Amino acid sequence: MASSPLILSAPLRGLVVALGDLPDPVFAAEALGPGIALDPLDDILHAPCDGEVIQCARTRHAVTLRDDTGGEWLLHLGLDTVDLAGDGFTLLVAEGERITAGTALLRFDADRVACQAKALLTPIVLTNAADQRLELLATPGQVVERGEALLLCHADGAGEAEGAGLNSDAASDDDQAATEVRRELTVAAASGVHARPAARLRAIARAHDVALRLVAADGREAxxxxxxxxxxxxxxxxxxxxxxxxxxxxxxALEAASTLLATPETSPAAASQAPAEAPAPSASSSTARADPEGEPGQLRGTRASPGIAIGPLRHYDPPLPRVAETAADPAAERQALTAALETVAATLEASRRAAVAQGHQEEAEIFDAHLAWLEDPALREAAEHHIAAGSSAGQGWYAALQREVERLEASDSALLAARVDDLRDLQRRVMTPLAEAGEDAREVADDDLDGAILIAREMTPSQFVAVAGRIQGLCLAAGGVTSHLAILARARGVPCVMGLGEALLSLTAERAVLDATHGVLESAPDAERLAQREAERERHRAQARAAAEQAQGVAVTRDGRQVHVAANVGSAAEAEAAARAGADGVGLLRSEFLFLGRAAAPTRDAQQREYAAALAALGGKPVIVRLLDIGADKQLDYLTLPAAPNPALGERGIRLWRAFPELFDTQLEALLLAGSEVADAAQTTLPLRLMLPMVSDVGELRWVRQRLVACATALGITRLPALGVMIEVPSAALCAASLAREADFFSIGTNDLTQYALAMDREVAALAAHCDVLHPGVLRLIQATLDGAAGHCPVGVCGAAAGDPLAALLLVAMGVDELSLEPAGIAGLKASLRALDTAALDARVPELLALDDGAAVRAALTTWLDTPASAAQA
Structure with a gap:
């Protein structure tokens, strides 16, 4: 291949996805070669460069191009689409055809293909890469337009001659001819030799250092x-x-290749779903399963929000607002759509502000997400396209969102599918002001709601918020635990089970039991069973009331250890809610809430007012403010951050402050002034404490302390807040002893520490079950932190592990001094700690650290805590 660089353009509009994130081991492991993938938002695949069509899949789902430098690019529309046998695909080019960048290669029916294939994710792979290096010109997660620069291909070395194999020199000497061996067989795979077995054949040749050829019955070779x-x-x-x-x-090599081709291929999807034991309930399953014990009248789904609800079943299936289908004046309809979007945006913003004021941060974040959807130019453009074709504004908006809904529903990603309820919410919200005159806005009769267990196929967040205070529980045929509705149900404490299947929609009962903790709906309990569940519900309620009554008290374990239970908050309003919930302080105030969603950075005065309000809300109890933590998944519109191939490993947190000293100094000044404003001369230490994110070594801590002293001197402030570090990076955990000699406290950020220790991105849904803080490797880093801090500074935990019932107790037994979690969990955690014998559990720690993985640790902990003889029995 030639040495000149080549720019490949995006072959269609789509979301950029890294190959490693594809749910296909061949593409993800780059067995076919390096490249990138797109999640299509168009229905025609175009050529990314000039070249020649050298292969068209007989099933029309893939095309291979040879560019003018000799590189061979496979464009593979969808995953496992070979199994569709061409259904939904139309080839627009032929083999041997000369094409230019932008030439249409194939058209596909996105809805048809998405409903049958594993995913629409489309890899673009350089299959004969040797000394080539690919540079990504677009960021994963970014939407690129067709024709936008996507990849830059460099020739790092001399390259290879066109058509030469990657292992072409494996048997180049003449004396190798004597070692040539042959074997004839019949291809058994139902889909023949397509991309996946082709990649495996190449891997076999490489692994055995041979030249491998396939000769067809007609004499053609490859x-x-x-x-x-x-x-x-x-x-x-x-x-x-x-x-x-x-x-x-x-x-x-022949033995391995023969086994591959002579064995019927099993779909990776099917293989990965084959259960080792009884299958776990699926959040996306369309059919509910009977209870494993075989009891009649029970459906099992997935727990979204725990608890027990008892009451009548009531169906909830409101129709969409009725809108005109067509309209004669497109200009007037576009104006009507604009007005409706502005109305809904104002409503969402008002709801967001109300949620913040009430301390419902989860709801506020969801309204923020809905505002982002509402402002999506692609959705607006799609609606206007329908309007131009004669649809009314309401029908155009409906059609635009309906297509996106169907695409997400067909997605292989649970996280994407979980966003369907958000789109349906926006669909309904915008259609309402565009509805025909006289449209009845009532959705469910008032007298059907109070005390009911609501049944629905699906439900939007705004519909849930409207009824949450009146229902006992919620059952959905569809939905998943990552949906915004599930988050809201947990925040409101409404028992909720999802994925119960279509059988749910035919149920009726005047007295049903929803055991959301175990994901079971009992529609026909007999009198004895009903009495048992009512007694169990009352017992849980009594425990919750007792915990709430004791929430303001300190948490002292059975063997006399006092544990500080603090709150994670994102605003002064949430700090007030935390104080009411019994928080012993704030273990994490996320200061970035002040910087996000703004056109410019907040002023020093604005920051000072918010910090002072949060400090006042806790009445002198300690408040730990995490200094600005941006980068990776948190970006500021008004700040251009350095590009990084892996943002999670790039400049974020403390690493960014040297690049933006003015932003950093302004925050330090605002915090110092707020701390002085609420300082009590009688207190030996200030309630304000500052925490540094993403610290790797002690030099970073020293640099921040110098800046803090300089700012305080300039302001004439003599009392400085305590300065601590977050333990999120493995190097910080391993160097805890040197950090502890200069830090005033530690706070372990278990979310990041876990992802960095296990090399698993916590945003990747497929890895969620394995990215476990109770993995022995992570626990050993936590133990190293505690050992290094011993005798020097206290250690807290502000990551998600503090709210994990198993992890929290284990961490306290290991020696953690403070747990900081969401305010709603404070009362329950204090009650659990009061029933814990930390010494008894600590004695089991060496045994737990020796286990194989996080699942084993969880199982052992659960068994120990459930044993009546254990000292931790509640």
Missing amino acids: DAASVSALLNLGLVQGSRVTLVARGAQGEA
Whole structure:
């Protein structure tokens, strides 16, 4: 291949996805080669560069191009789409055709394909990469337009001759001819030799250091090093093929290749879903399963919000507002749509402000997300396209969002599918002001709601907020635990089970039991069973009342250890709610809430007022403010951060402050002034404490302390707040002893510490079950932190582990002094700590650290805590 660089443009409009994030091991491991993927938002795939079409899949789902430098690019529309046998695809080019960048290659029916395929995710892969280096010109998570620069391909070395295989020199000497071996077989895979088996054949040749060829019955040959050549053979199930291997390990290579081709292929999706034991309930399952014990009248789903609800079942299926289908004046309809969008935006903003004022931060964040959807130019453009074609404003908006809803519902990503209820919410909200005159706005009769267990196929967040204070529980046929509705249900304490299936929608009962803790709905409990569940519910309520009554008291364990239970908050309003919930202080005030969602950075005065209000809300109890933590998943519109191939490992937190000293100094000044404003001369230490995020070593702590002293001197302030560090980076945990000699306190950020220790991005849904703070490797880092801090400074935990019932108790037994969690969990955690014998559990720590993984630790902890003889029995 030539040495000149090549720019590849996006072949369609879509969301950029890293290959490693694809739910396909062949593409994710780059077995076919390096590249990138797009989640399509168009229905035509175009050429990303000039070149020649060298292969068109017989099933029309993939095209391979050879660019003018000799690089062979596979464009594979969707995952496992070979199984569709061409259904939904139309090829627009032919093999041997010369094309230019932007030429339409294939058209696909996005809805049809999405409903049948594993995913629409489309890899773009350089299949004959040797000395080439690919540079990504767009960021994963970014939406790129068709034709926008996507990849830059550099030739780092001399390259390879066109058509040469990656292992072409494996058997180049003449004396290797004697080692050539052959084997004939019949292809057994139902889909023939497509991209996945082609990649595996190439890997087999590499692993055995041989030259491997496939010879079709008609004499055509392909080197296993060339994926496009293999695909061009057109081998299908039942095809006869001869394998030819040349090299010292030829027999072993033929054995592996023969096994691959002669074995019917199992879909990776199916394989990954095959249960080792009984299958776990699926949040996306369309059919509810009977209870494992086989009891009649029970449906099992997925717990979204725990608790027990008893009451009548009431169905909730409000129709969408009725809108005109067509309109004669597109200009007037566009104006009507604009007015409706502005009305809904104002309503959402008012709801967001109200949620913040009431301390419902989860709701506020959801309204923020809905505002972002509402302002999406692509949705607006799609609606206006329908309007231009003759639809009314309401119908145009409906159609635009309906297509996006259907795309998300067909997605292989649970996180994307969980966003469907947000889109349906916006669909309904905007259609309401556009509804026809006389449209009845009532959704459910008032007398049907009070005390009911609501049944619905799905429900939008705004619908839930409107009824949450009146219902006992909620059952949904669809939905998942990552949805915004699930978050709201947990925040409001409404028992909720999702994924109960279509069978749910036919149920009726005047006395049903929803055990949301275990994900079970009992629609026909007998009198004895009903009495048992009512007694259990009352017992739980009594425990909750007792915990709430004791929430303001200190938490002292059975063996006499006092544990500080603080709150994680994001504003002064939440700090007030935390004080009411019994918080012993604030263990984490996320100061970035002041900086996000603004056109410019907040002034020093604005920051000072908010910090002072948060301090006042706690009445002298300690308040730990985390200094501005941006970067990675938190970006500021008014601040251009340095580009990074992996933002989670780039400049974030403390690493950014040197680049933006004015922003940093302004925050320090505002905090110092707020601390002085509420300072009590009688207190030996200030309630304000400052915490540094993403600290890697002690030099960073020293630099911040110098800046703090300089700011205080300039302001004439003599009393300085305590300065602590977050332990989020493995190096900080391993160097805890040196940090502890200069830090005033530690706070372990278990979310980041876990992801960095396990090399698992906590935003990747597929890794969520494995990204566990109770993994022995993470626990060993926490133990190293505690050992390093011993005798020097206290250690708290402000990550999600503090709200994890199992992890929290274990961390306290290991020696953690403070747990900081969401305010709603404070009372319950204090009650659990009062029943814990930390010494008894601490004695089990060496045994737990020796286990294999987080799941094993959780199982052992659960067994110990559930044993009546254990000292921690509540």
